[in-house]
Amino acid sequence: MKHATDEPVLLASDVSFAYGSGPTVLHNINLALHAGGAIGIVGESGSGKSTLAGLLVGMSTPTSGSVTVHGRPWKSVRRRDPQRLAVQMVFQNPYTALNPRLTILNTVAEVFQVSEKSSKAESLERARDMLSQVGLTGSVLNKRPEDLSGGQCQRVGIARALAAKPSVIVADEPTSALDVSVQAQILNQLRDLREEQDIGLILISHDLNVVSYLTDSAIVMQHGKVVEQGPTAQLLNAPAHSYTQNLVDSVF
Amino acid sequence: MTNTLLEASELAIEIDGRQLVSSVNFSVGKGSAVGIVGETGSGKSLTCRAVAGSLSTIGGRISAGNLKLNGKDLTDPKAYAKLYGRIIGLVPQNSLSALNPLMRIGTHLIETIKILGTGGGIGTKDRAIDLLARVGLHKPEHVMKQYPHQLSGGMRQRVMIALAIAGRPELLIADEPTTALDVSVQKDIIELLGQLTREENMALILVSHDLGVVSAATENVAVMYSGMVVEYGPTKELLQNPRHPYTKALLAARPSLEHTGRLIGIPGTPATPDAWPTGCRFAPRCQFVQDSCLQNVPTLQSVGSSHQVACYRADEIEILDNAGEV
Numbered sequence: 039m040k041h042a043t044d045e046p047v048l049l050a051s052d053v054s055f056a057y058g059s060g061p062t063v064l065h066n067i068n069l070a071l072h073a074g075g076a077i078g079i080v081g082e083s084g085s086g087k088s089t090l091a092g093l094l095v096g097m098s099t100p101t102s103g104s105v106t107v108h109g110r111p112w113k114s115v116r117r118r119d120p121q122r123l124a125v126q127m128v129f130q131n132p133y134t135a136l137n138p139r140l141t142i143l144n145t146v147a148e149v150f151q152v153s154e155k156s157s158k159a160e161s162l163e164r165a166r167d168m169l170s171q172v173g174l175t176g177s178v179l180n181k182r183p184e185d186l187s188g189g190q191c192q193r194v195g196i197a198r199a200l201a202a203k204p205s206v207i208v209a210d211e212p213t214s215a216l217d218v219s220v221q222a223q224i225l226n227q228l229r230d231l232r233e234e235q236d237i238g239l240i241l242i243s244h245d246l247n248v249v250s251y252l253t254d255s256a257i258v259m260q261h262g263k264v265v266e267q268g269p270t271a272q273l274l275n276a277p278a279h280s281y282t283q284n285l286v287d288s289v290f
Numbered sequence: 291m292t293n294t295l296l297e298a299s300e301l302a303i304e305i306d307g308r309q310l311v312s313s314v315n316f317s318v319g320k321g322s323a324v325g326i327v328g329e330t331g332s333g334k335s336l337t338c339r340a341v342a343g344s345l346s347t348i349g350g351r352i353s354a355g356n357l358k359l360n361g362k363d364l365t366d367p368k369a370y371a372k373l374y375g376r377i378i379g380l381v382p383q384n385s386l387s388a389l390n391p392l393m394r395i396g397t398h399l400i401e402t403i404k405i406l407g408t409g410g411g412i413g414t415k416d417r418a419i420d421l422l423a424r425v426g427l428h429k430p431e432h433v434m435k436q437y438p439h440q441l442s443g444g445m446r447q448r449v450m451i452a453l454a455i456a457g458r459p460e461l462l463i464a465d466e467p468t469t470a471l472d473v474s475v476q477k478d479i480i481e482l483l484g485q486l487t488r489e490e491n492m493a494l495i496l497v498s499h500d501l502g503v504v505s506a507a508t509e510n511v512a513v514m515y516s517g518m519v520v521e522y523g524p525t526k527e528l529l530q531n532p533r534h535p536y537t538k539a540l541l542a543a544r545p546s547l548e549h550t551g552r553l554i555g556i557p558g559t560p561a562t563p564d565a566w567p568t569g570c571r572f573a574p575r576c577q578f579v580q581d582s583c584l585q586n587v588p589t590l591q592s593v594g595s596s597h598q599v600a601c602y603r604a605d606e607i608e609i610l611d612n613a614g615e616v
Contacts, residue, residue: 082472082473082474082475083443083472187559188330189559190559217329217330217499217560218329218499218500218501218540218543218544219329219539219540219543219555219556219560220555220556220559221543221555222543222544222545222553222554222555222556223555223557225545225553226552226553226555229552244472244473245473246473246547247544247545247546247547248545250545250546250547250550251545251550251553274547284474285473285474286547287474287477288473288474288476288477289473289502289547290477290500290502290503290505290506
């Protein structure tokens with residue numbers, strides 16, 4: 039584990055959220071991610087995990103409270119502000135998360151063209167580098183998502199996120215659509231990113247085995263509230279809340 | 291075995307003339323539970339369809355081998371008319387969308403019970419309520435009046451199980467019954483399946499991509515890889531002493547609360563039907579591969595009283611493992 043600096047990279051303070059004029063679906067969430075840290079968000083369908091992810095990456099704005107990135111609230115980060123790229127997302131379904139009409143090389147090159155105004159040739163070159171970092175090389179680079187396996191697609195998703203040079207990756211169930219043998223490759227990839235590049239990780243998952251493998255602290259959510267929060271190992275070995283206990287008991 | 295209910299031997303399945311599954315061997319004893327484990331495209335669902343008699347709906351057929359239920363040949367599609375629902379019950383894979391959204395839960399059950407004629411002496415409606423109670427649904431009278439969208443995923447899955455057991459089948463096939471469900475619900479459903487099979491003396495075929503799920507509910511398990519059964523044996527023994535390199539790798543690739551050391555992934559991706567290797571289908575990803583593996587496809591060989599492995603090097607691998615060289 040890297041030494042955590044004082045100022046959190048990503049900070050949610052007292053965040054509540056409602057969709058439109060609907061009921062409040064997130065209640066007073068607090069979360070602080072330091073550089074190179076990893077936090078797991080655990081809970082069942084409808085507990086608010088993915089809504090929280092949307093707030094953390096700045097796709098939606100809290101009804102009250104705030105989310106800050108490197109100390110700046112998302113509200114003040116305008117669309118073309120480079121800081122917008124600091125938090126990147128890796129999605130649950132790798133097929134629908136990629137543009138079906140672009141080759142995977144172009145998918146990643148596009149990020150460099152937009153984020154750094156790199157020339158086409160330079161972007162392609164850098165995209166090649168980036169994709170080889172996630173183990174994709176050769177003819178596969180000219181394929182489109184539909185011609186790739188789920189694991190390959192998810193690696194493209196990770197490469198696309200990395201191309202934006204993020205400080206944090208928010209991964210929403212990144213391996214739940216993958217087979218076990220492929221899942222291990224992706225989990226190792228995410229683990230290496232933290233250790234080698236100090237990229238922080240927010241991992242949303244219902245799989246406690248995966249959470250225990252990748253994170254050092256975790257929050258447990260139920261009905262939009264955090265019911266337990268703490269170091270992952272402690273949370274899983276000695277759950278204090280009955281709901282956490284129930285989740286731990288359900289692990290095969 | 292005299293109490294064998296279902297026996298598959300050297301079963302092969304083809305779709306549109308292409309052989310997708312072969313060398314499937316397993317048997318299910320009366321009242322016992324067998325798991326079929328494998329990844330996407332390994333052929334586990336096709337094997338299920340073969341047993342359930344629904345291959346023809348996707349243009350498939352059993353192209354070789356034997357499939358016998360109570361000694362009766364199932365490779366003849368006509369054999370199914372009288373079996374379905376009565377002898378074989380099926381909980382399908384996409385069961386969450388399998389209920390008619392415009393029909394109350396009670397209507398689903400009553401229709402099924404009428405068709406199967408299994409109301410018994412207690413009347414169709416009472417039998418329906420009894421079935422819902424049996425699958426652990428609270429206030430079954432109330433659930434009878436509800437529509438599918440008013441139920442949670444776990445509740446809908448329970449209804450599907452109630453429908454599958456309405457005909458008091460001897461064999462229940464559950465194809466990935468918990469994939470779309472939350473973890474705690476998943477555990478409940480697996481426990482329910484175990485409980486029902488014990489209470490009703492029903493046999494169970496449980497299909498899953500997760501060895502953990504299968505280990506919780508079955509006595510025997512068949513591991514499938516790229517359309518073939520590569521290892522078959524008692525679940526406990528197979529998990530503790532896996533003999534096929536694929537089974538070993540699958541276990542090592544699975545994160546668990548107990549082991550937080552680095553996972554060992556399996557390099558590459560599974561072979562697909564249009565590019566099946568000549569020899570062992572796992573060979574391109576296998577750390578123990580040698581020349582003989584590339585020549586011919588290994589067949590299942592006994593390595594214990596009821597444990598079978600399709601690997602040329604199964605014996606050597608155990609020795610290498612024990613010597614700590616792997």
